[in-house]
Amino acid sequence: MSAVWIDDAAPASAKASFKIERETHKLEKRLCREVGRAIVDFNMIEEGDKVMVCMSGGKDSYGLLDILQKMKARAPIDFELIAVNLDQKQPGFPEHVLPEYLAQTGVPFHIENQDTYSIVKDKIAPGKTMCSLCSRLRRGILYRVADELGATKIALGHHRDDMLQTFFLNMFFGGKLKGMPPKLVSDDGRHIVIRPLAYVAEKDLTRWAEHRQFPIIPCTLCGSQENLQRKQVGAMLREWEKKHPGRIESMFSALGHVVPSHLMDGARYDFKGLKATGVASEDGDKAFDAEEFAPATLPGLQVIRL
Numbered sequence: 001m002s003a004v005w006i007d008d009a010a011p012a013s014a015k016a017s018f019k020i021e022r023e024t025h026k027l028e029k030r031l032c033r034e035v036g037r038a039i040v041d042f043n044m045i046e047e048g049d050k051v052m053v054c055m056s057g058g059k060d061s062y063g064l065l066d067i068l069q070k071m072k073a074r075a076p077i078d079f080e081l082i083a084v085n086l087d088q089k090q091p092g093f094p095e096h097v098l099p100e101y102l103a104q105t106g107v108p109f110h111i112e113n114q115d116t117y118s119i120v121k122d123k124i125a126p127g128k129t130m131c132s133l134c135s136r137l138r139r140g141i142l143y144r145v146a147d148e149l150g151a152t153k154i155a156l157g158h159h160r161d162d163m164l165q166t167f168f169l170n171m172f173f174g175g176k177l178k179g180m181p182p183k184l185v186s187d188d189g190r191h192i193v194i195r196p197l198a199y200v201a202e203k204d205l206t207r208w209a210e211h212r213q214f215p216i217i218p219c220t221l222c223g224s225q226e227n228l229q230r231k232q233v234g235a236m237l238r239e240w241e242k243k244h245p246g247r248i249e250s251m252f253s254a255l256g257h258v259v260p261s262h263l264m265d266g267a268r269y270d271f272k273g274l275k276a277t278g279v280a281s282e283d284g285d286k287a288f289d290a291e292e293f294a295p296a297t298l299p300g301l302q303v304i305r306l
């Protein structure tokens with residue numbers, strides 16, 4: 001998209017479409033910048049990698065593939081992309097949608113057909129949640145497909161808000177300070193899984209999906225209940241952000257600035273063996289002082305210094 005100037009005397013409709021074009025251009029730049037930053041910060045993609053991009057048909061996976069394709073065209077390194085969709089044979093799954101879309105992107109792709117839906121329906125009692133067995137089966141199949149395709153990385157479409165939600169879910173319901181890592185070794189120890197959208201806000205992916213008019217496949221076809229706890233945590237975070245703009249950004253930043261000496265995990269920090277060093281440190285703990293934070297800024301509120 002190239003920069004365009006518009007005359008002050010232009011009609012309102014031209015000004016409005018110019019504004020939309022400029023906002024979309026900024027959004028595209030932001031998406032590419034944040035994906036690029038995550039790739040570099042965590043060394044997600046290296047020269048010669050074959051990245052298997054998992055496509056569910058949701059807005060996030062479409063956005064992931066789309067942005068990675070743009071990054072590949074500009075990247076100083078050479079890597080391959082291959083899109084993979086696992087068709088789990090859920091009733092009503094529109095099986096032509098992804099192959100048609102992927103064919104016109106020019107990205108090589110593979111559709112894996114495995115009827116996990118029947119297995120899950122058979123094994124799980126009606127009314128019980130099917131997600132844990134379903135996702136276990138899906139994970140195993142995707143690892144096998146990655147091997148068969150010679151993929152060196154498996155890319156998933158989780159974004160910043162998914163990662164924060166997972167952090168709070170683990171804290172509220174699992175009693176752990178544990179999030180969703182941007183890069184990890186798979187549980188079978190054989191694959192590197194990456195999340196290039198780690199720094200991307202969900203609202204940006206929603207806007208990008210609208211702009212690109214991705215053919216989104218609904219995620220409720222299996223008939224399973226939505227994860228109520230995740231929905232509640234998502235609503236809680238949105239509410240906080242509404243009341244205290246910048247809070248999501250601050251919490252997300254905290255995930256990358258962990259201070260083990262100021263938590264309580266003896267396995268991460270040797271509290272028992274702690275000894276005074278006798279050396280003063282500006283960054284040392286001023287244990288008797290109250291912590292000071294920058295004043296919270298609220299929209300429309302100015303800090304007046306006297």
Ligand code: SF4
Nearest residue numbers: 130131134135222224
């Ligand atoms: S929502 Fe449906 S498709 Fe998704 S993990 Fe749960 S059971 Fe599987």
